[in-house]
Amino acid sequence: MSAVLDAGFFRRWMTAAAAAVDREADRLTDLDSAIGDADHGANMRRGFAAVAAALEAEPQPTPGAVLVFAGRRLISTVGGASGPLYGTLLRRTGKALGDAAEVTPEALAEALGAGVAAVAQLGGATAGDKTMLDALGPGVDALGRGGGFAGAARAAAEGAAATVPMLARKGRASYLGERSIGHQDPGATSAALLFEALVEAAA
Amino acid sequence: MSAVLDAGFFRRWMTAAAAAVDREADRLTDLDSAIGDADHGANMRRGFAAVAAALEAEPQPTPGAVLVFAGRRLISTVGGASGPLYGTLLRRTGKALGDAAEVTPEALAEALGAGVAAVAQLGGATAGDKTMLDALGPGVDALGRGGGFAGAARAAAEGAAATVPMLARKGRASYLGERSIGHQDPGATSAALLFEALVEAAA
């Protein structure tokens, strides 16, 4: 984790994310059918496939550029709640990275913090509302505390699992009231996959 | 079977028929759902219930009048193929009985023969087409041969059972072609119930 991260790393991250959400699409959709509208897997698959294809066609020069570009593609291809939210996460993280050719993991952690804050602001959710934030937050925090990508992935996965007993207060799951309890949030689950993809990209 | 049959007997016949088709309505509908449109039980129940109620309100004076009246009620309340066909069966049988106050079983057999012929003419079906005629025909024949009501009921039931291997050539079941084979015809099944009701009316 001492290595600096270049644009190639960030492209690998996005490719690994595309592979992960493709692999797990059915599980994400199953989770979304329990407390949502059964499209989260298809949404993530469509969005990250578009990101991976676009980056293949137009490889971006810097880490920041890769994420800003990826974020824009998500916004343009996903729709739903997750499109603008994940799109904003990547765009704002990318913007925070500036135009450096290489960034440190610490800089990424900080930039991701800005990205997550932007997601919270856009969606109006806070920790404990049973959303993607409940995996994004712990993941980024672990990274910021020097836990490395593996530690961040672990924390994000635990965060996702911790959404099971929560009562949803944002997104579609909130319509269910008490009936949202007992199910893991699909967006938190896909967020944890993004951290897993970071580990893969670094491997 | 030496006793003559009066209007009371014919009213009892219709009431027994109403009870029989009510009891067997689900079976008739099941048979009709295999090779038809799943309404024969409801049709027969609705029609004979109306007949029984109408005869209660306006008891007809003669055997012929009871059947003509019942046939008209069937035509006015059943619809579908079975309404005009059963309605015609009873009307023509009743007309053939004339305005006698009492009729013999032999006269009934002959009148029923005229009724069945009218059904065959109206529907254009013949024996072996997998229709109600395949129970009506054998039933009336048995009655005409002096088999009594019980013998007629037996012959009609056997006739209904014999429709199972037949290929339907009339009514909805004909749409199924070869797939109509292996199912008992609902109309033949209800026709057999009418002969059973004769036995009950005589008991």
Add this chain to the structure above:
Amino acid sequence: MLINVPETVVADALRGFAAAHPELTVDVENRVVVRRDAPVAGKVALVSGGGSGHEPLHAGFVGPGMLSAACPGEVFTSPVPDQMVRAAAAVDSGAGVLFVVKNYTGDVLNFDMAAELAEDEGIQVAKVLVDDDVAVSDSLYTAGRRGTGATLFVEKIAGAAAEEGAPLERVEAIARRVNAASRSFGVALSACSTPARGGPTFDLPPGELELGVGIHGEPGRERRPMMTAREIADVAVDAVLDDLDPSGPVLLLVNGMGGTPLLELYGFGAEVHRVLGERGVPVARTLVGNYVTSLDMAGASVTVCRADEELLRLWDAPVRTPALRWGR
């Protein structure tokens, strides 16, 4: 099922229909739906009817430019002659009445009886039998082809002719011409559930479909493993064209059986257009929707009508009914 009890389904629906359509006269008790301005002086009247469960057919097609009256029977059961006679009496202006009858034994027998009775009352009656379903071979070994989607074409086009003031023989001739120029083929992806039965009318596992179904929840001619919309369109259109062989432009109805989402139906419509294009058949007009249904059955049917200029003009003529409405 969203019902009270099976016995009152048709009466309940008529009450709801009456409340939703104050522009029509609905006799709930006697089960007759009539154009409010009937009888229209000098105009030939069109009366149709059939079992319920095919909505919006027929009551949804009552109004200026289409039917004068409709007689709904019990679910999947032809109405009784009394209804048809009452309807004919209510709409006849003296110019005569055309009965539009789908070719099912029950409908044919009941309308025949009604025609006799109406003629006894001095009403001039003509009849047209609709029998467009190519899945049934029209032979001595069947009750003849079923009447399905073409009913809409016949009622719309003959209705327009009547509205224009055509006399009875001419309205009847046009109705026959439309029927003769129309063919349909239907598929089911699920059975339907009738209120009386309370469950599916036959057992069709997911992953299989029935080819050549009618509109009464009966099984079709053949069961097959699930096919794509593209494959189904190929089969349906080819079955129709085999029997029709149109040279010029056609009217096209891509009809939902009730339970297939409009989203899927439009996608199926795209495939139907593709095949017709590949077969060199120009489509002059297209109607996509749930018009001749089979309760909640999933599936669709394709109806094609060879159209000449007169039929197209009558098709485009104004119509003002609950389910079909354009022009004016």
Add this chain to the structure above:
Amino acid sequence: MLINVPETVVADALRGFAAAHPELTVDVENRVVVRRDAPVAGKVALVSGGGSGHEPLHAGFVGPGMLSAACPGEVFTSPVPDQMVRAAAAVDSGAGVLFVVKNYTGDVLNFDMAAELAEDEGIQVAKVLVDDDVAVSDSLYTAGRRGTGATLFVEKIAGAAAEEGAPLERVEAIARRVNAASRSFGVALSACSTPARGGPTFDLPPGELELGVGIHGEPGRERRPMMTAREIADVAVDAVLDDLDPSGPVLLLVNGMGGTPLLELYGFGAEVHRVLGERGVPVARTLVGNYVTSLDMAGASVTVCRADEELLRLWDAPVRTPALRWGR
């Protein structure tokens, strides 16, 4: 399902929609459906959109007197901002554009982004959020009430105001007024099946129903043993009236979720009329049909809108769209 592959369902449907509706401009590639005569000089434009699977909403409501353009997203997934910006640019005459947005997180976020982008391009944009579903409490603990059946009322009535030449602020104000005056409640008798999932979105055994469902195949607030149409109408109407308390006449939408036969829907409509009558609420206009659907879900929703004379006049104004058409 009557589809090719789940991935192309929306594009296939748009191809079919384009073939069936030559009177509209359909950009299949970019997923925008536009009134053919847009931009109409001096007229405020209405743009709506949302996930697919609710047909005829929204594309079926494009045309004179209603929407200027619609943007269909993937099934149950809000469209993306690019579509809305493109639609706005296609229909803006300079008089501005009203975005009609159903209150779902995804729709709100995507339309918000689109509004910003469109304003960057010099288009004046106003937005109205539709949130009529009383099954969701509008509290800090939810994403707010869902937008369901009232969308039709808002699009029809605001569309009529725009057609009359009302300026943007006024069209927006009327849209808000209609939304504020509308409440809905829905029930599901079955789940729906999305193409991506290939099967029901949740498990609802026959003999049970879900009260308080939305239009995205999500479970409702409460599961109950099956109820009669009469009982369901009592619950739905009372839930709506509890929150609305209309004094005068109302517009009524008895909306099918897609899989409920029209026969049953009309019967349910009769019961809804009965309850409203019992509660002393006069019904000025009734619409019964599958308008705001949830694929093949069996079930229905009731939407009531308090109507004054202006709203009634705008409701009655001519409309010419694939799914809603009257007047002129």
